[in-house]
Amino acid sequence: MTDERMGRALWDALERVPRGQGVIFRHYSLEICARRNLYLQVAKVARRRRLMLIVAGGDGLGPGNAGIHGRSAKRARGIQTWPAHNLPELIGANRAKADMVLISPVFATRSHPGTRTLGLARAASLARQADMPAIALGGIQKRHSRHLKSAGFYGWAAIDAWIEPEIRDISGRKS
DSSP: OOOGGGTTHHHHHHHHSOTTOEEEEOOTTSOHHHHHHHHHHHHHHHHHHTOEEEEESOSOSOSOOOEEESOOSSOOSSEEEEEESSHHHHHHHHHHTOSEEEEOOSSOOTTSTTOOOOHHHHHHHHHHTOSSOEEEESSOOHHHHHHHHHTTOSEEEOSGGGTOGGGGGGGSSOO
């Protein structure tokens, strides 16, 4: 997942995401023109690296995305990923027949300081109730990643894991 806190580290992170994986482009706070320009640059890297690119917060940024991230009962073209922080939101994902659900925050995260976390057990309970692959999000670090699969998660998503030096190797690459 991308966001404004990444700064220039975004480009290094995009180079370290394993081929065939995905990127959810966020950068919500940018003015539309700046957001579109950044999106087009990210889309170019995603194409070159064969990364799936999903746009959060609606479409309209330009060509090259594989789908949309957000809560919408209206089916968009391509893949639809859905955020879920609790059971009612997970039920919404199931009803919308989303392709993937991102369950968060599993652990404490700088993206949402002070937010109550689910913890691995509660997040895993939600993942087991999902009708689609569940992705863990929120405070994911290398030490967590091996437990996520056994807890029923298809995969994980992160922001800080791609930019903080002590957890840079979560992608499986040596830093």
